[in-house]
Amino acid sequence: MSDFLRTLTSRAVTAAAALALTAAPALAQGLVRDTEIEMVMREYTDPLLEAADLDTRSVDLYLVGNMEFNAFVTQGQNVFLHTGLIIRAQNPGEIKGVIAHEVGHIELAHLARLQDAARGGMATMMATMGIGLIAAIAGAPDAGAAIMASAPQFASLDMAQYTRGQEASADQAAVRLLTATGQSGRGLVTTFERLAYQERLSFARRWEYFRSHPLSADRVAALRRNVEASPYVDVTDTPEEIATLERLQAKIIGFMVPPYQTFERFPLSDTSIPARYARSVAYFKDGQLEEAESEIAHLLEAEPDNPFFYELLAQVRFESGAIEASIAPSERAVELMPEAPLLQIYLARALIAQGEEDNVRSAIRHLNRALIFEQHNAFGWFQKSLAHQALGETAEAELATAERYYAIGDERQAHIFARRAHDELERGTEAWIRSAEIIAVTQPTDREVRQWNRAERERRPNFLTQP
Numbered sequence: 001m002s003d004f005l006r007t008l009t010s011r012a013v014t015a016a017a018a019l020a021l022t023a024a025p026a027l028a029q030g031l032v033r034d035t036e037i038e039m040v041m042r043e044y045t046d047p048l049l050e051a052a053d054l055d056t057r058s059v060d061l062y063l064v065g066n067m068e069f070n071a072f073v074t075q076g077q078n079v080f081l082h083t084g085l086i087i088r089a090q091n092p093g094e095i096k097g098v099i100a101h102e103v104g105h106i107e108l109a110h111l112a113r114l115q116d117a118a119r120g121g122m123a124t125m126m127a128t129m130g131i132g133l134i135a136a137i138a139g140a141p142d143a144g145a146a147i148m149a150s151a152p153q154f155a156s157l158d159m160a161q162y163t164r165g166q167e168a169s170a171d172q173a174a175v176r177l178l179t180a181t182g183q184s185g186r187g188l189v190t191t192f193e194r195l196a197y198q199e200r201l202s203f204a205r206r207w208e209y210f211r212s213h214p215l216s217a218d219r220v221a222a223l224r225r226n227v228e229a230s231p232y233v234d235v236t237d238t239p240e241e242i243a244t245l246e247r248l249q250a251k252i253i254g255f256m257v258p259p260y261q262t263f264e265r266f267p268l269s270d271t272s273i274p275a276r277y278a279r280s281v282a283y284f285k286d287g288q289l290e291e292a293e294s295e296i297a298h299l300l301e302a303e304p305d306n307p308f309f310y311e312l313l314a315q316v317r318f319e320s321g322a323i324e325a326s327i328a329p330s331e332r333a334v335e336l337m338p339e340a341p342l343l344q345i346y347l348a349r350a351l352i353a354q355g356e357e358d359n360v361r362s363a364i365r366h367l368n369r370a371l372i373f374e375q376h377n378a379f380g381w382f383q384k385s386l387a388h389q390a391l392g393e394t395a396e397a398e399l400a401t402a403e404r405y406y407a408i409g410d411e412r413q414a415h416i417f418a419r420r421a422h423d424e425l426e427r428g429t430e431a432w433i434r435s436a437e438i439i440a441v442t443q444p445t446d447r448e449v450r451q452w453n454r455a456e457r458e459r460r461p462n463f464l465t466q467p
């Protein structure tokens with residue numbers, strides 16, 4: 001969860017304002033990563049994608065750290081879920097309903113006309129948001145993990161404005177997909193009704209969500225009829241699913257609202273797991289490290305094999321400077337959940353920061369495994385470049401830097417670093433081949449070369465006359 005923290009603490013005040021249901025200002029927002037939340041959202045989403053005959057591997061899911069209610073899809077089959085959607089849901093069925101509606105838009109190709117412009121996949125996304133990202137990496141290396149993006153950059157995405165006809169057919173698709181997976185569509189109806197009620201109650205509030213997904217009384221009535229006709233209309237979420245969602249909500253609150261609000265919402269008298277989870281994060285943000293560790297100790301007493309509690313403990317220690325002490329819990333998290341690449345990347349960060357050669361080598365092994373699944377993780381590539389640098393392996397460090405730039409869509413820098421690495425790497429090695437690949441796919445056109453040279457001359461006006 002470290003990404004949430006570092007990038008969102010400064011925004012917590014605005015986030016809290018949204019949470020308190022005041023009129024929402026234009027919120028700063030960024031993509032955030034969290035293994036625990038991502039896993040649950042994938043569990044909600046994948047069955048719906050399968051029911052729609054879509055390939056789960058080709059549809060990417062992103063979390064936006066923003067307390068406004070919103071969910072949207074963009075070209076290249078990317079689904080974006082606001083943390084505000086998760087936090088405002090009264091049960092898992094509400095989130096699943098909203099996701100089913102978005103999957104409906106993908107299934108019905110409502111974004112098809114935008115596909116031509118897309119180069120596809122995350123590279124396009126990253127290129128769109130590249131400036132924020134590069135600034136983030138340059139200014140605060142750790143922040144790179146969060147793939148930061150500012151609101152204007154998000155606005156430059158092709159946000160669909162669906163027609164009422166498209167909305168009706170996406171609603172129908174949602175009910176069909178939920179029914180095909182044995183689930184009820186009631187969550188979608190209650191979500192729409194509640195949001196519409198809140199809009200009416202406060203004239204200042206206009207949900208971004210309804211600007212792209214126009215809502216009308218007719219639409220809700222039709223949706224309700226459709227939902228009530230499903231044989232699964234009365235299916236409810238299991239107690240386990242509800243407990244899991246409560247935990248995610250507590251975690252998001254802990255990270256995204258000011259500590260005093262978290263303590264108000266989860267007073268000490270509440271010794272439930274969600275309450276302790278939220279409080280441990282709030283104590284940590286508030287600099288009360290002993291209290292944070294004490295709450296986490298209670299959590300681990302209740303669930304000794306929970307990787308996310310170890311992840312949090314490692315984060316509390318690492319970010320408060322206790323690097324050495326953060327390694328054991330981080331290793332335990334990886335041990336408990338070896339298939340989660342983000343946990344490995346965080347462990348690698350601690351091992352590299354600790355600095356002993358054995359640890360740095362171990363970090364590289366973890367990164368090599370993790371980056372297979374996290375090819376676009378600029379923070380992971382950045383860590384890999386640091387590790388190789390620490391070992392004096394300059395060419396490998398340059399290759400990792402080329403990968404980092406490639407991941408964020410900066411083809412020019414990727415090309416430059418890949419060439420440097422290629423010249424120095426041993427011929428025929430895997431790394432050498434990879435550097436050649438990056439060089440090939442980032443090969444500039446003649447026009448781009450001229451543009452780059454022009455930019456270079458402007459940056460260094462005398463470079464032609466100087467040796």
Ligand SMILES: [Zn+2]
Pocket residue numbers: 101105162166167170212213
């Ligand atoms: Zn819609």
